[in-house]
Amino acid sequence: MSNEDITAEGIPTPEGHTNLIETDYDVGQDNIDGKLGPFGFDIHNPVFVISGASVILFVVYALIFREQASTFFGELRPYLTSTFDWFFLSAANFFVLFSLFLIVSPWGGVRLGGTEATPDFTYAGWFAMLFAAGMGIGLMFFGVLEPVYHMAVSSPLGVPSPFAEDGSVIEANVAAAREIGLAGTIFHWGLHPWAIYAIVALSLALFSYNKGLPLTIRSAFYPIFGDRVWGWTGHIIDTLAVFATLFGLATSLGFGAQQAVAGLEFVYGLPNTITSQVVLIVAITLVALVSVLRGLDGGVKVLSEVNMVVAALLLLFVLLAGPTVMLLTGFGEGLLAYGRELLPLSNPVGREDDSYRHGWTAFYWAWWISWSPFVGMFIARVSRGRTVREFITCVILIPSLVCVLWMAVFGGAAIDQVLNNPDSLVKANVIDSYSPELSLFGMLSELPMAAITSTIAVILVIVFFVTSSDSGSLVIDTITAGGKVDAPVPQRVFWCIFEGAVAIVLLIGGGLGALQAMVISTGLPFTIVLLLMCWAIIAGLRSEKRG
Template sequence: MSDTNADQGIPAPEGSADIIDTDYEIGQDNIDGSLGPFGFDIHNPVFAISGIAIVAFVFYALALPEQAGSVFTWLFNTVTKTFDWFFLGAANIFVLFCLLLIVTPAGSVRLGGAEASPDYTYIGWFAMLFAAGMGIGLMFFGVLEPVYHMAISEPLGVPSPFNEAGELIPENVDAAKTMGLAATIFHWGLHPWAIYAVVALALALFSYNKGLPLTIRSAFYPILGERVWGWWGHVIDILAVFATLFGLATSLGFGAQQANAGLNHVFGLPIGPTMQVIIITCITGIALVSVLRGLDGGVKVLSEINMAIAAVLLLFVLFAGPTMVILSDFVTGLGAYLVDVVPLSNPVGRDDTGFVQGWTSFYWAWWISWSPFVGMFIARVSRGRTVREFVICVLIIPSLVCVLWMAVFGGVAIDQVVSDPANSAVKAQVIDSYNPPLSLFAMLEGLPLSSITSVIAIVLVIVFFVTSSDSGSLVIDTITAGGKVDAPVPQRVFWCVFEGAVAIVLLLSAGGLQSLQSMVISTGLPFTCVLLVMCFAIWRGLQAERRA
């Protein structure tokens, strides 16, 4: 690479695009855009290996569901118990790394170069960050998690407000309520968004400033050099595909179960694997229509509808519930989170192993598996921002949206539980019988117009379902096409179909929902190592950019 700066170890920004295109042909076929069978752009091993592996996985799980379920359960228990310290420690490193970028001179680097200007206004940019922060997870866990942590998991040893007979212990209520919200905010606050910020920053920096393809391997050019176009890069991108696919499949599984519960609650439709398979199949079909309509006609339109419906439901719950109590909970929970974030992040000597292993380890692996998906979305809308501006906004804006959502939905649910435990539908579905998919609808049942808001909630879950599937297939397609953002539609159709197929076979396996969680944990573990090395690559890239 004759125009490479030897000191920087990365392509010189001046005229780098042409040089990169030439070097990118090393070890790859069809970089000129010629298509293979069925209209697929199969120019490197990433698509072929990822596709074959996913197809083989689907057939294995369908052919031997009991054996697959046992394997998934073993994976979940082994990884969460053995590597909980690793997930917690790695997530702490990501937060500290992002804070370091804010306060060091590296934060002055502008994404896209010194003369680049933002593509979007602050309002438009914040709106898209807000959209990235919303997902099926907020619908599924918004009520479940605050109530569960308050009454059952007892993070940091804070006692439950209920005794073994299910009777309320008044003196424990305030502490348990506050910790339930703080523990939930911990899982949806700075740590997940630091994970997303690392991936998004790497993609934006090496794509906009260095002219490299928009794919995960590009972030490792400062470390691996030309080897990123060979098998080192292929392995990195394949890991990203697996992590993203299983992370999305998990979200689709949660969404199918919640939609099924809502349809049963409102319309009396049966609950079970058959109905959930039908739901996933129908939603995947709708997502395929969105895929065929393209980014602007599909994902963009659905995202705008999503945001509008979510805002309406949030405002309704806020004002139909005990508004002042909710606002107080928001402030109290946020304050408790800031006080307890360090002990909650501590990976050593914890007694609340159920909370650490069953919740935090899973969450961090889930966020890491989602990071290529969310990171690429954030990168594509953040050109022209300084690194400092980028990190501050990506950490704070979406975190506050998530905190508000949890405080509103979780706060109302907790108030229903502690104010009238004997008649609380939330207590019956979360504490007494533990029925997670029905927790949101149980909370809405305690508010006015529950028949209407429950239908709105079902629609919102379904729209989240569609946008996640469509956007996820776009990201996986981009990775498997070597960073091309205009890869052939048949490839996106392929990945969209197999996202749904993976979610179905994991739900049908003996492990059910735990099978989904097991695959997230398993793929998140090696990809955590990728992200840790990525931090070093970002630092080297930023230092080189400042010297350029």
């Protein structure tokens, strides 16, 4: 098959363009075309069959052996985070340095899609989809929880808590504790996670738009494995990407379900039970099915842009209704503290803050890595026409600044309440008795119009839930269909349903601990995949014309 045949078959971009860039690599038609199987599924070699069957077996196992599964998941997470924390931290540090290197390197001028390519989306639409897919649910769940927890409980780098044993405030500890609370939070939502996403997204965009290969994870490894990527080597890579994406997404859906149900209980008195969370996941999965069927432009893009406007309005409300000057000052102080503590927090060895390093950082890096096939492929699909320098800068630096602003406003308002009101609901739900899903609503309860803003927050969580499920279904569908972005409708429906099913059985079989355990177990091997991707990116960029 010639290069012209491949590119004519094409890899559609979000607006339906066809990739006509001449490829440097040759692939056979069977590497792009799938095989229609039962129920209209597009079976691309063994990837769909293996991953689909494995997911079904996992769901059945977790439902039948609930007690055994709960015990297993409860032991798995602490073992993995304490044993492999050094590996996760070291790898994430490398991804940041590699991404920054690409910005200043001569390869920064390479344009994704070729020298004549133009962006398919405006900056506004592009950024909206980045956030909705990348961190929407997480920012809602952790925006209040994490700054307060790191200030008062986890003690990153051994900075003492501002609270004495009797609950009184130790004024001498307040300034340092406030700064480390923000710095420790920003560390988890700044350069490192977005560098992880950027690595995967860049590799997929480069080898799809510039080399004419299918838009799937295996394509990025052509420079390393050659034609073996179309055999079992590639099947293993894609299957691992499906598992990582599925469990990473299920964790976010679990967080979202817990927070949304907690918000409904807080505002309207509805019962907060596992049954309620399961019902919510089922209902939202059905809504996500509608969005999946509408496609990228009609579904995810519209929901993402609406949600980002509402999130921005909620952010502005908290900023104006809270201690505005202190929150704006906290943004600058948080950035400075993050820059000052970046190297100590990145250090993988010789530390004694196990609660923070194992319980938070190691889990986060595994979570971001598990999410990276999903978010990376989604970013790649909407980033055609950007230069490498523009792409890396926007994907890493700009979202990091927005995350800093979000944490400084929501976390800063919560910290102010905790330090000045011993009876605050944030203190009760984060420090006194750990109920993380209520932390956001506790903070909003002490501001004006609490019932209205809490309802808006619940709606935001639900819509972020829908966009994440929708986007994840499209991405997994693309991987299992061998890089096609127009796989049959029944296959999209299958993955959307089973994403919700995995989240449900993990919640039933062990709660958030089970979800987090599976994220880490899939993130660990996929870290190696990302390290190899960096090598492949350099190999691919070396043959490109720079703009």
